[in-house]
Amino acid sequence: MEIKIRTYAALKDHFSDSFSMNLPQNSTIGEMKKKLALDKPQSSDLLEKCRFAINQEFAACDARISSGDIIDILPPSSGG
Amino acid sequence: MFHITEKKINIEQLINQARHPESGALVVFSGEARSHHDGKSVTSLEYEAQTEMAEKSIINILDQAKKRWPLNFAAAVHRVGRVEISEPAVVVIVSAAHRKEAFEACQFIIDAIKAETPIWKKEFFVDGNTKWQ
Numbered sequence: 107m108e109i110k111i112r113t114y115a116a117l118k119d120h121f122s123d124s125f126s127m128n129l130p131q132n133s134t135i136g137e138m139k140k141k142l143a144l145d146k147p148q149s150s151d152l153l154e155k156c157r158f159a160i161n162q163e164f165a166a167c168d169a170r171i172s173s174g175d176i177i178d179i180l181p182p183s184s185g186g
Numbered sequence: 187m188f189h190i191t192e193k194k195i196n197i198e199q200l201i202n203q204a205r206h207p208e209s210g211a212l213v214v215f216s217g218e219a220r221s222h223h224d225g226k227s228v229t230s231l232e233y234e235a236q237t238e239m240a241e242k243s244i245i246n247i248l249d250q251a252k253k254r255w256p257l258n259f260a261a262a263v264h265r266v267g268r269v270e271i272s273e274p275a276v277v278v279i280v281s282a283a284h285r286k287e288a289f290e291a292c293q294f295i296i297d298a299i300k301a302e303t304p305i306w307k308k309e310f311f312v313d314g315n316t317k318w319q
Binding site: 112114115116118119157159162178180181183184185186 | 217233234235236238239240242264275276296299300301302303304305306307308318319
């Protein structure tokens, strides 16, 4: 299945800000994170600190992704 | 009301909105762009947000504050895009009958925004380097 991933802030040093990814059906956020860390090993420390959202709702590592979902990967907040 | 904006934050306008006949205390926090970080000179800042989620996050934080303290007014606005030195990057403003709840609520709101709201700061240094915080 194909999903869309959006990245922010320091993650954009490793990934483009918006890209598509192919994942097996029923993949979880955790599995997607693992695949991204394998693709870009230098991003793995930062990925571990990130929060994830499926269609703009925060999602835990065991949350299942559906085809066409938009996944936001949110580094630790640094506003203010 | 929008909580994320590309425009300069108008603090005076927010103060006028926050004034309330039953409020004896009005507290404003302005988080301003600072010219140095870790001993390095900063020329400007740039903020990025996941705008829809940041809006929801700030609304949620303001609701929590209103439940916890008897506030007559509470608002928070955060800039995105380029912010020059000494410009407000984030403003929190609350009014309440007494100063104790106004101070406490204002601190709670800014602390929660910094910890939770999906907004990120990029610093531009005088030597031409940049860094996402």
